[in-house]
Amino acid sequence: MVFLIGTCLAFVLYFVYDVNSVRLQNRLLHSFFALGTLLLVASTIGCLITQWNLCLMRRRPVFALGLLPAIAGFILMIRALFFSIPFTETYLYPRQKPPVYDRGMYALCRHPGVLGLCLMYFGLSVSWGTALCACLSAAVGLLDILYVVFQDCWTFPRTFSNYREYQKSMPFLIPTPKSIQRAWRTRK
Numbered sequence: 001m002v003f004l005i006g007t008c009l010a011f012v013l014y015f016v017y018d019v020n021s022v023r024l025q026n027r028l029l030h031s032f033f034a035l036g037t038l039l040l041v042a043s044t045i046g047c048l049i050t051q052w053n054l055c056l057m058r059r060r061p062v063f064a065l066g067l068l069p070a071i072a073g074f075i076l077m078i079r080a081l082f083f084s085i086p087f088t089e090t091y092l093y094p095r096q097k098p099p100v101y102d103r104g105m106y107a108l109c110r111h112p113g114v115l116g117l118c119l120m121y122f123g124l125s126v127s128w129g130t131a132l133c134a135c136l137s138a139a140v141g142l143l144d145i146l147y148v149v150f151q152d153c154w155t156f157p158r159t160f161s162n163y164r165e166y167q168k169s170m171p172f173l174i175p176t177p178k179s180i181q182r183a184w185r186t187r188k
Contacts, residue, residue, distance in 0.1 A: 003136055006043035010036040011143040018155040044136065051130045063127045070123025077116025080105045100166040103186035108175045110166065111148040115173065118144065
């Protein structure tokens with residue numbers, strides 16, 4: 001239960017970070033994204049550790065099979081969040097109302113990190129095979145989708161100068177054949 005509470009609290013910190021980024025501009029609250037990420041990682045690792053014995057008893061043949069999507073999802077998420085967009089301009093020295101970055105993975109869909117995160121947690125859930133890991137994975141997926149809906153409707157239109165046009169031209173979460181072609185053409 002504590003891991004689910006930690007996960008929910010992590011997403012509360014993400015929401016506060018977004019509101020702060022647009023409205024308050026408080027330096028202390030700017031750290032909430034990093035704190036939320038640390039809390040999410042700690043909750044996930046704690047859950048996996050406490051469920052390890054159950055995992056080993058029941059899931060040996062399936063364990064490696066579930067790790068494949070977990071690793072692929074982790075790589076996809078990290079690539080989307082840190083290597084597919086200009087890191088310095090995005091995280092260290094963000095400009096006021098910059099244009100949307102719409103190439104590479106961000107030509108695939110508006111929130112490609114969600115795809116990686118959900119795939120990673122799905123893989124962990126399959127690998128561990130316990131009810132607690134499945135609940136944690138479902139909570140993370142649902143909360144992340146709610147978070148990007150909030151970003152898509154409220155945060156990003158106020159943050160990026162051309163986000164409304166980007167919304168019209170790019171799928172929300174599920175890539176289309178056209179967006180896949182554009183992502184492939186504009187990759188780094």
